Amino acid sequence: MPPSALFIDGTSTVHRTYHPEPVRPKKPFPWAALAFWGLVVYAATGVYTVSPNERAVVRRFGRVLPEIRQPGLHFGLPWGLDRVDRVRVSEQKRVTVGGSIVDRDLGRPTDQQGAEYLTGDRNLVQLTAVVQYRIADPKAYLYHAADVPKVVADAASASLARAVSGMTVDAVLTTERPVVQQFVRDRAMMELRGYDLGVEITGVTLERAAPPREVQEAFRDVTAALEDKQRLVREAEGYAASLKPQTEGRIEQILAEATGYRESVLAKARGDTQRFESLRNELAAGRERIERRLLLQTLEEVVPRMQKVMFDDKTADRMELNVFEAQP
Structure with a gap:
């Protein structure tokens, strides 16, 4: 039975029954x-x-x-x-060989010894190169080396040392920089293929080539002299080019004059030949008359405007030719 309660209120007594609330079961966690x-x-x-x-x-x-x-x-x-x-794979990655270009541009100290290379004529030169490469084989790039940029930089540095070891310092600093860049690219790429790193070098740029700080002033003088030499050579070539049309015209003039002179000599020779041929024919017809005429022509050329007298050793009489009269 449910419990009951007794309430006394003045003169009356009230009995009430107590009904407790039912207990609900808890829901399980989902x-x-x-x-x-x-x-x-x-x-x-x-x-x-x-x-x-x-x-x-x-x-x-x-x-x-x-x-x-x-x-x-x-x-x-x-x-x-x-x-x-x-x-x-489409990103161009880059590493710097021979010091950081960012540090150099910001004026920070760089490792000078790491940038010095020995040339073929036993001179030191400071070089800084930038190597650009891309990923060609992702699996090889990820798992064949722990530090791919360092391996690329080391291969490029070794190739750079090999390239300048066969050149003079003047060639490295002036005219042979494109040759050095191409050699480093090809040589480093060959070494990296042997390592199977999954990268391909797309370009090498020689950003800096300079002599050591102690001899920079002397090298500047040498460079200035080489530039002056090249300038003088260019000026000489320009002067020669300017004289070329004039010289060609003079050559054509000389050739034309020589050709004209040759033609005149040939014409004179042909005329003389024809004259002597006619004289020979005439000489065959009348030898004494022709000899006399030739003698007179010769005398006219040798002693012009003079009275000419001929003597015969067989007679004491003189023979007056009376070809020319004496001038008063």
Whole structure:
């Protein structure tokens, strides 16, 4: 029976029955739903995207999968089972050989010994080069070396030392810089292929080439002298080019005069030949008359405007030719 209570109020007594509230059972915690949604969220960690300028390499249980993920949406195992490593294959990376260009531009101290190389004529030269490269094989780039930029810089530095060791210091500082850059690119690329780092060198730029600080003033004088030499050579070539048309015209004039003189000599020779041929024919017809005429022509040329007298050794009489009369 439910408990009762007695209440006395003045002259009356009231009996009331007490009914307690019923106890409601507690709802169980939704562990199953929580686990389900937790599994859904965990499975969603296996969904990932690859940007257009990226490639992704997947490690599943620590083993590298052979397929390289291309740009787009991909599905894999949840986090912890699959590890996704992304690399930017279209990005141009760069390393500096022989000191930091940023430190140099900001006036910070740099390692001068690291930038000095020995040339073929046993001179020291300070060189700073920038090597640009890109990722060609993401898997090799990620897992074949712990510090790829350092390996690239070391290969370029060794190639740079080999390049300048066969040149003179003047050639390195002035005319052979493009040759040095091309040699370093080809040689370093050959070494990196042997290491299989998955990178490709796209360019090498020799940013700085200078003698050591102690002899910079002397090298400036040498450089100025070489520039003066090149300037004088250019001026001489320009002067020669300006004289060339005039010289060619003079040559043509001399050739024309020589050709005219040759033609005149040939014409005179032909005339003399014809004259002597006619004299020979005449001489055959009348030898004494021709000899007399030739003698008179010769005398006219040798002693002009004089009276000419001929003597015969067989007679004492003189013979007056009376070809010319004596001038008063």
